[in-house]
Amino acid sequence: EAQVTQNPRYLITVTGKKLTVTCSQNMNHEYMSWYRQDPGLGLRQIYYSMNVEVTDKGDVPEGYKVSRKEKRNFPLILESPSPNQTSLYFCASRATGGAKEAFFGQGTRLTVV
Amino acid sequence: DQQVKQNSPSLSVQEGRISILNCDYTNSMFDYFLWYKKYPAEGPTFLISISSIKDKNEDGRFTVFLNKSAKHLSLHIVPSQPGDSAVYFCAASAYQGAQKLVFGQGTRLTINP
Numbered sequence: 248e249a250q251v252t253q254n255p256r257y258l259i260t261v262t263g264k265k266l267t268v269t270c271s272q273n274m275n276h277e278y279m280s281w282y283r284q285d286p287g288l289g290l291r292q293i294y295y296s297m298n299v300e301v302t303d304k305g306d307v308p309e310g311y312k313v314s315r316k317e318k319r320n321f322p323l324i325l326e327s328p329s330p331n332q333t334s335l336y337f338c339a340s341r342a343t344g345g346a347k348e349a350f351f352g353q354g355t356r357l358t359v360v
Numbered sequence: 361d362q363q364v365k366q367n368s369p370s371l372s373v374q375e376g377r378i379s380i381l382n383c384d385y386t387n388s389m390f391d392y393f394l395w396y397k398k399y400p401a402e403g404p405t406f407l408i409s410i411s412s413i414k415d416k417n418e419d420g421r422f423t424v425f426l427n428k429s430a431k432h433l434s435l436h437i438v439p440s441q442p443g444d445s446a447v448y449f450c451a452a453s454a455y456q457g458a459q460k461l462v463f464g465q466g467t468r469l470t471i472n473p
Contacts, residue, residue, distance in 0.1 A: 251403070278459065287369070289449060290404070290463040297459075305460065337403055339461075348394055349461055351403035 249274050253338050253352035260328055260359055268323045268355050270338030276350075277343045279321040280305065281313065283334040284354075290337065296321055297343065328359040363387045364452050366464035374472050379437040381467050383450035386431065390452035394461070395424060395435045398447045407448075408435070440471045 251272045260266055272279065280295035282305075292305030296315040310332055312324040321340075325332060335356050341349040365384045373379045381395075391412040396404035410417040410424045410433070417424050423436045437444055447468050451461040 280460065282463075287465055289364075289366075289465040290451075292460055292462075295460055341461075343459065348406040348409060351396075351405070353403045354401070 249350065251338055251340055251350050251352040253336075253355050256353065256355060258355060258357050260357070262329055262359055263327050266325050266328060266357075268325075268336060268338075268357070270321045270323065270352060271319050272321075272338075272340040272350070273319065274340060274342075274350065275318065276340035277318070278349075279315065279338065279340045280349070281311070281321070281323045282337045282339065283307065284337065285334055293323070293336075325357075328357075330359050333357060333359050361386075362465075363390075364450060364462050364464040366448075366450060366467050368467050369465070370468040370470070372470045372472060373440045375442060376439045379435075379440045379444065379469055379471070381435040381437075381448050381450075381469065383433045383435075383464050384431060385433075385452050387452070387454070387462075388431070389454040390462075391455050392453050393424070393426060393433050394451045394453075395422075396449045396451060396463075398449065398466070404449060437469075440469075442471050442473060445469060445471045 254269045277298045281293040282290040294313040296302040338352040339349040341347045394409040395407040397407045398404040426433045447466045449466045450464045
């Protein structure tokens with residue numbers, strides 16, 4: 248079954264404690280990205296990757312890092328989380344070529360206290 | 361700068377009637393448009409898409425219309441069913457460049473029995 252898997256689904260952490268949200272896809276997609284969803288703002292792209300070792304900033308990259316060492320994995324790293332990073336996070340993958348739909352993971356609800 | 365806008369945060373429709381969700385965009389480079397549906401505690405799932413070379417695309421009860429001159433697209437659901445109650449996001453991308461999906465804020469559709 249084609250899927251994008253994120254872990255964990257829920258996470259509560261304290262300010263400043265480094266965390267990683269994992270994302271894995273089994274569709275051999277080149278393009279992967281991270282979004283955050285906030286009320287009234289829709290889905291905003293944090294970072295994206297067009298292939299292994301190729302990453303770039305999206306619209307809201309501050310406070311986040313990513314890496315793409317393997318095609319299937321695209322972890323999101325918060326080195327020093329802050330309360331304004333409390334949000335619902337989604338990983339997505341798609342084949343390259345603009346006319347393709349993206350497949351989303353089930354989401355990670357992060358609370359930073 | 362919100363390049364994709366869904367101006368109606370919510371919409372309530374009676375079961376069996378037509379639901380019309382609207383979306384406006386500002387970037388003339390966008391040439392591929394998508395609608396996603398999102399249930400609570402799940403990731404967005406792809407619903408229907410349309411290329412800029414078309415003005416209509418139909419898939420069962422779902423039809424997307426594109427008016428390029430007005431930079432406007434709409435999703436029609438006929439007939440509406442209770443299971444259609446969800447948040448709907450429109451998204452746009454450009455074939456060239458970063459190929460990222462830019463999302464609107466979402467519209468919460470409620471189908472009343």
